[in-house]
Amino acid sequence: xxxxxxxxxxxxxxxxxxxxxxxxxxxxxxxxxxxxxxxTNRSEGGTATVAYMDGKPVSYEEFQKAANEASIxxxxxxxxxxxxxxxxxxxxxxxxxxxLKDRAAKQGIIATPQAAAAWLRDLPIFADKNGNYSPEIYExxxxxxxxxGLSRYMLEEFAKSEVAIKQLMATxxxxxxxxxxxxxxxxxxxxxxxxxxxxxxxxxTNFIDQVNVIETNLMRYYTNRMSLWRVPEKTQVNYVxxxxxxxxxxxxxxxxxxxxxxxxxxxxxxxxxxxxxESFVDKEGNQLSEDEAKKEMRDALVxxxxxxxxxxxxxxxVNLYFNKENITEEEFKxxxxxxxxxxKLSEPFAVTDTPAELDITFSDVQRVxxxxxxxxxxxxxxxxxxxxxxxxxxxxxxxxxxxxxxQDEVLESxxxxxxxxxxxxxxxxxxxxLTNALANGEKTFEQLAQEANAKYITLPDFTxxxxxxxxxxxxxxxxxxxxxxxxxxxxxxxxxxxxxxxxACVLYLKDRKPTAPxxxxxxxxxxxxxxxxxxxxxxxxxxFAVEYPKANIQTLTDIQKENEAANExxxxxxxxxxxxxxxxxxxxxxxxxxxxxxxPTAAPAAPEPNTISTNK
Numbered sequence: 001x002x003x004x005x006x007x008x009x010x011x012x013x014x015x016x017x018x019x020x021x022x023x024x025x026x027x028x029x030x031x032x033x034x035x036x037x038x039x040t041n042r043s044e045g046g047t048a049t050v051a052y053m054d055g056k057p058v059s060y061e062e063f064q065k066a067a068n069e070a071s072i073x074x075x076x077x078x079x080x081x082x083x084x085x086x087x088x089x090x091x092x093x094x095x096x097x098x099x100l101k102d103r104a105a106k107q108g109i110i111a112t113p114q115a116a117a118a119w120l121r122d123l124p125i126f127a128d129k130n131g132n133y134s135p136e137i138y139e140x141x142x143x144x145x146x147x148x149g150l151s152r153y154m155l156e157e158f159a160k161s162e163v164a165i166k167q168l169m170a171t172x173x174x175x176x177x178x179x180x181x182x183x184x185x186x187x188x189x190x191x192x193x194x195x196x197x198x199x200x201x202x203x204x205t206n207f208i209d210q211v212n213v214i215e216t217n218l219m220r221y222y223t224n225r226m227s228l229w230r231v232p233e234k235t236q237v238n239y240v241x242x243x244x245x246x247x248x249x250x251x252x253x254x255x256x257x258x259x260x261x262x263x264x265x266x267x268x269x270x271x272x273x274x275x276x277x278e279s280f281v282d283k284e285g286n287q288l289s290e291d292e293a294k295k296e297m298r299d300a301l302v303x304x305x306x307x308x309x310x311x312x313x314x315x316x317x318v319n320l321y322f323n324k325e326n327i328t329e330e331e332f333k334x335x336x337x338x339x340x341x342x343x344k345l346s347e348p349f350a351v352t353d354t355p356a357e358l359d360i361t362f363s364d365v366q367r368v369x370x371x372x373x374x375x376x377x378x379x380x381x382x383x384x385x386x387x388x389x390x391x392x393x394x395x396x397x398x399x400x401x402x403x404x405x406x407q408d409e410v411l412e413s414x415x416x417x418x419x420x421x422x423x424x425x426x427x428x429x430x431x432x433x434l435t436n437a438l439a440n441g442e443k444t445f446e447q448l449a450q451e452a453n454a455k456y457i458t459l460p461d462f463t464x465x466x467x468x469x470x471x472x473x474x475x476x477x478x479x480x481x482x483x484x485x486x487x488x489x490x491x492x493x494x495x496x497x498x499x500x501x502x503x504a505c506v507l508y509l510k511d512r513k514p515t516a517p518x519x520x521x522x523x524x525x526x527x528x529x530x531x532x533x534x535x536x537x538x539x540x541x542x543x544f545a546v547e548y549p550k551a552n553i554q555t556l557t558d559i560q561k562e563n564e565a566a567n568e569x570x571x572x573x574x575x576x577x578x579x580x581x582x583x584x585x586x587x588x589x590x591x592x593x594x595x596x597x598x599x600p601t602a603a604p605a606a607p608e609p610n611t612i613s614t615n616k
Contacts, residue, residue: 051555053098063555066101067094069158076125095553097161103547104164107171116159119166173540179531185520188527191465192515195486198508199457200430200449201476207422211415221414222403228413229406234348235369236393238332239358240341242314243386244306251305263302267294303385310387314380317341318389327376332391348396359383420499427497427504430454434494434506445494445508454506463515476502486512 051058070093074082082088120126121133126141128134142152179187252263259266271294274280280293288296320335321327336343349355351369354362360383367378371392378390403410430452437448449456457473464487469479477500485495489509498505 049556051095051098051553053102053551053553055552058098058553063094063098065157066098067091068154069101069161070094070097072155072158073097073162076123091555091557095555096548099548099551099553100165100168101161102551104161104168107168109164109167109171111160111163111167113156113160115163116156119163120156120159169536169540172543173536173538179535181528184528184531185524187531188524189514189520191527192463192520192523194461194463194513194515195483195509196461196511196513197459197482197486198445198449198510199459199475199477199482200427200445200452200454200506200508201457201503202423202427202430202452202454202505203476203503204416204420204423206453207419207426208415210422211418213411213415218411218414221417222410225413226400229409230400231398232350232352233398234350234353234396235371236348236396237346237368237371238329238343238391238393239346240314240317240336240343240389241386242310242317242380242388244303244310245385247306247309247313248302251302251309254309255301255305263298267298267301270297307382307385307387311380311382314387314389318377318380321377329391329393332377343391345393358388359385360388420504424497424499424504426452427454427506431494431497431506434508438492438494445510449506476500477505482507 048060049057050060050063067090070090071082074088074093082090082093120138124131126133126138128137142155255266256262261269271290280288280296282288282292317336317339320339321332324331333343346355346357349365349369351366354365358365360368360381364381364383367381368390371378371390372395373392376392381388381390430448434445434448437443438445443451446456446458457471457475459475459482460470462469462479462483464483466479466483469475469482475482477498481498481500485498485507486509489495489507489512491509491511494506494508496506498507
């Protein structure tokens with residue numbers, strides 16, 4: 001995993017970053033394709049069938065190449081190597097890459113070496129501080145690939161594939177993405193239209209004191225909204241924590257053994273080779289001193305290497321019980337203790353919670369929450385500073401708490417709800433009175449808002465394509481709510497009541513005017529390019545959504561899952577048949593002649609194909 005510091009500075013620190021980043025990334029490459037996560041048994045050779053597309057076999061070599069290219073694509077775009085269980089599924093990405101390459105070939109699209117080289121030269125990751133392609137940076141990257149068995153040829157073949165795929169996108173996306181120059185200009189003018197807007201805000205809190213609490217209404221409110229206080233299903237899990245800090249010394253030692261130099265010497269070398277020391281900045285953009293920059297680089301590299309060692313240790317631990325059948329919670333704890341580790345019990349947590357004791361992502365929390373009596377444990381899960389091995393403990397069923405235990409919460413919620421209703425009614429009445437009052441011209445919107453005891457604010461001017469509002473005041477509406485409402489108004493009109501969680505609001509459009517023509521002309525080229533790319537991508541996605549399923553790409557893992565599902569369904573059918581037969585036998589016979597129930601038949605065993613394991 002590449003640190004946030006390294007990721008955030010990727011686009012700036014090109015020269016020095018390759019030195020430190022490639023070391024980290026290529027080590028990740030070796031781990032990523034280690035035997036326990038390999039796509040199939042390498043001893044079968046490159047011609048072994050591992051998938052089917054359009055009903056035709058796909059060899060290991062083809063599939064592995066597609067997987068490698070998908071991973072390279074991710075790295076070149078995001079500056080870090082993809083990791084399983086972090087929103088990345090290698091097998092899915094390989095399937096899609098395989099499909100796109102195949103369809104490009106069938107269209108007769110072949111990228112020349114010259115086109116591939118030109119595409120590589122345009123990548124920001126190979127550019128110098130001025131944004132120009134740097135052969136030195138590119139050449140500096142190649143040896144690090146070669147040291148790990150990855151060649152210049154692999155990168156250049158990837159570039160050919162990528163150029164061909166982009167041409168494929170243009171072939172099927174361009175017809176649906178074309179617009180006339182007039183349409184594009186009109187679209188830009190609409191996006192750059194300027195709105196001058198005022199707002200009247202009726203805050204819910206101003207009406208709390210006006211709420212009259214009647215017990216029958218309060219109880220009705222509670223009964224109708226009981227789900228608001230329902231305690232959701234929760235789970236508890238055991239876990240063994242492998243902290244990266246426990247592997248710091250070992251990580252430094254291994255790095256120095258692998259690189260044949262000390263860590264400090266390596267960091268000094270990388271820093272001395274940078275041609276732009278000013279590019280070393282902190283999260284606020286402030287330039288780091290030489291010592292601070294070296295410390296950032298050192299900490300990032302050591303943390304990454306330490307996390308990798310922690311992951312290896314967690315994987316070794318999980319392998320101790322990974323293939324055991326019917327392992328119990330007590331056995332999991334004993335295995336941990338036997339190996340000098342401590343198994344802890346988490347606090348109960350819901351699927352929407354993020355336990356404070358665990359530094360894992362929300363998606364990983366959901367994976368852990370999914371553990372059950374039939375799905376007892378996970379592979380190692382990597383957090384920000386720790387790696388975890390999880391084992392299921394128990395589920396805690398959802399329940400409705402007794403009213404007496406939550407009556408204060410219910411009362412507060414009731415009063416807030418009633419206050420919000422009063423605020424909305426007040427805003428709605430105010431809006432209905434505006435039409436005649438503004439038409440008379442005797443009072444301004446500001447005066448009318450103040451008379452209604454509303455909070456009045458003049459909003460900063462904004463355009464249709466604005467994504468934020470530069471206001472010193474806190475506005476209880478999002479910029480998108482504001483834009484969606486005022487875009488329907490004419491100058492001098494007020495819109496309808498807009499509710500929010502905090503208040504009810506009424507917008508008044510004071511004026512709407514076009515942006516200056518010279519600004520439109522200045523922005524038109526970039527806007528045209530962006531609009532074309534956006535609509536080309538959208539049109540291509542529509543084509544992909546239709547054509548990709550037709551290819552029916554199935555890996556051996558997919559086939560195995562289908563067979564397992566079929567076997568499970570057959571077993572359930574056989575069990576049901578057995579149950580019915582048993583019931584028939586146990587029923588009193590209608591006559592002296594005994595009747596026999598149907599004899600259950602065992603489901604035929606499905607063949608077990610070789611599997612593609614992308615995550616042990």
